[in-house]
Amino acid sequence: MQDFQYQVPTQVFFGQGAEKEVGQRVKEFGGHRVLLHFGSRHSKQSGLIDRIAGYLHEQGIETVELGGVQPNPRLSLVYRGIELCRREKVDFILAVGGGSVIDSAKAIALGVPYEGDVWDFFTRKQKVERLLALGAVVTMPAAGSEVAVGSVITNEDGMQKIPLNNRKMRPLFAVLDPLLTLSLPPYQTACGIADIFSHVMENYFSRTRNTELGDRLCEACMKTLIHNGRILMESPGDVAARSEIMWAASLAQSGLLSAGRQGDWGSHDIENELSAVYDVAHGAGLAVVFPGWMKHVFETDIQVFVRFATRVWDLDPSQFPDERALALEGIGRLSEFFTRLGLPSTLAGLGVPADQLDMLAERAVRNGGTGQFMRLSKEDVLSILKNCAQ
C-alpha cells in the first residue's frame, strides 16, 4: 500500500425524494442567491428545474438560471456562467444534472472569484485557491463528480479536453435521489454504468502491491454494477437497482478506491481525445477503449487480470488451458457485458473514422505518454486504437 490521505468532505444526502429537501440544504450551506446550472432541455421541460427553483424560493432563496451544458462541457458556457454569477451577485451554485453539469459548475465556481481567465487553472498557469460555494443534485449516476476532486472542460479553441483535479473543488453537498434517474433513457443509463465501471477499473488495474482491501472494495463495486446493470436493461424502473448504481457512482470517485494505490487512467486519457474530437459520449467511448487497452497490456502483469477473471467474473481457472486464456476470457466477459448494455464495441460504432487513429494517438500522448499500469507511447496507443477498430 502507498501512503495516502483520505477524506470525504462532501455531505451526501441519499434517499428517494431527497430532491424535496434541497431548499433546506442550500440554506444550511449558506446560499442566498443561487445559480441553477443544468444541461439538456429535458431538465427544464420535465419540470425538474422549476421544482428545484420552487424548493429554493420556499426558503427565501433567489435564483438565476443557466442551462445548456452539453456532454463534454464547453469553456464558452463556463465563461457565460462566470459573467452571469458576477452580474447577478450569485453566492452559491447549484448544479442539477450529471457529471458534465457538475464539472461545468465547478469551473464556474472556480472562475467567479478569479480575476484572470479560468482556463489558466486547466493549463496549470494558476493554482486553485478558492471557489464559490457549490452543491449538486445528481440526475445521472456516472461521473461521480458530485464527490470528486475533478472537473474536465473542453476548450472549443483547438478542441482540447483537459481534466483538473483539486480537493478544494469538491461540492459542499450532493443530493442523491434515485427517483430522478428513473426517466434516463437506456442508452444514457448504459453509458453511465460503463463510466462508473471504468472508474473502478482505473484504480483496480494497478502495479501497487499489498492492496487487498482496496482490490476487494473495487470487486464489490464491479459485481454490484454487473448485477444491477443487467437488471436495469430488463426493468428500467427498478428503483432498488437504480439506487445501487447511484451509490456506486459516488463511492467510485469518492477517494475510497484510489486510497493507497497508483491508478492507471490511460484509457480515460485516450477516450478524452475521442470525446474532444468527435464528441463521443464518454461512457460509450470507455466501453470501446477499455477492452482494447486490456488486450494490449494484460500480459505485462497477468496476475491482476487473472484476479479480475476469477473474482469479478467468477471464472474457474481449471476450465482454462492457461492463465493467458483465463485472462482473455475475463476481458471477453467485460466486452460482452458492455455489448449487452447496448453500447458500441468498436470505434466505427462510435463514429470515429478509421483513418484518424494516428492523429488521435498523437494527441493522447502529447504530454509525453499516458497510463501508469503500463506507460504508453504513441505506438502503444495506436496499437490499442487498432484493437478497438476490430
Added chain:
Amino acid sequence: MQDFQYQVPTQVFFGQGAEKEVGQRVKEFGGHRVLLHFGSRHSKQSGLIDRIAGYLHEQGIETVELGGVQPNPRLSLVYRGIELCRREKVDFILAVGGGSVIDSAKAIALGVPYEGDVWDFFTRKQKVERLLALGAVVTMPAAGSEVAVGSVITNEDGMQKIPLNNRKMRPLFAVLDPLLTLSLPPYQTACGIADIFSHVMENYFSRTRNTELGDRLCEACMKTLIHNGRILMESPGDVAARSEIMWAASLAQSGLLSAGRQGDWGSHDIENELSAVYDVAHGAGLAVVFPGWMKHVFETDIQVFVRFATRVWDLDPSQFPDERALALEGIGRLSEFFTRLGLPSTLAGLGVPADQLDMLAERAVRNGGTGQFMRLSKEDVLSILKNCAQ
C-alpha cells in the same frame, strides 16, 4: 436501501512513518497548547509519547500530558482531563492510543467547554453542541474511534458503560501509521481484529433489503480481515498485513458500511455489560458473544447467514444437506477463526462466572430490549449467554 447521510470529515493521514508529521498536522489544525492523552505505561516507556511531544515542540506547540487510560475508559479520568485542560488552557487534545484513549479524549473534549457534568451527555440530559479541537494518532487498530461518531465511557459509580454517538464527535484528523502497531502483543492484535470484524458484522446482519453494494463492501472487509489476521498470527512483523488491518479498522467505523441499512448492535450491547462488570477486553468479549448471538437468531432470517457462509467463508452449498447446516458451518468457521487467533470461546474463558448470567441479561435489556436484526428480550439474551457458556 434506507435513506442515509454520508460524510467522512476526519482527514486521514495513512502511511509508514506518518507519525513524524504529527507536529505539522496539529499546527495545520490550529493547536497551540496540546493535551497529549494516552493509555498504558507502554506508550510512555516505549518512547512514543516523548517522540510525539518532540514533533509538537519542533513546531512551537506546547504540551501537557495525561496518561493512564484503561481499556473500558473511566469517567474519573475524563473528569481529571477536563480539569487539567481548563487549568492549563489547552486548546487541542491529541489522543495517542487505541479506541479507549480516543474515546476518553472525545469525552474530555466534550466536557471542557461545558459547564455542567460531562456525564449529562451520556445520560442524554444534554445535547452535544461543541467540542474542543481533537486529533488522534492510532496505535491499536480496533475500535475505529479515530473516524467514528462515538465514545463509550464507563462510570465506575454503578459500573455503567454507556455509548454516545454524535457526528460532531469525530476527530479533525487521524494519523494511521502501521509501524506503530508492530509492537502490539498477539493477544491485543487478535482482540483488535475481533473488534473490527464485529463492527462489520453488526452492519452486515441486517433486515434491510436491497443493500447489495453495502453487503459486498462488508464482505470485502471480512475477507481482508480473515486473510491478514491469519498472516499476523504467523508473522506479527508483516507490515503489509498490519496496514490492511489498520485501514479496515477505520473504514469499518467510517459510516461506509452502515450507509443505507439498519445495523444490529445487540452483541455490542451484551458485550458492553461483560466489559462493564468484569472488565473484559472488548474484542475478546465480542469473539465469545457474536457466535452465541448468531446461533440464537440465524433461523429467523437464514438467507443472510447462507450468504455469510458462502461469500465470506467460500462454502459450497452443494456440500451441505440444507441451508441450516450451511449457515451453522459458517458460524462454526467464524468461531474457529477467533479461536485460532488465540481468543477465548466461552464466558468461562473470559472469567465471567456462570451464575451471573441472569444479572447480565437483566442489565443488557434495561432500556427495554436490544438488537435490531432480532429484537432481544431478557430471555433471548439469557439464551445467548448460555450459548456462550458452552
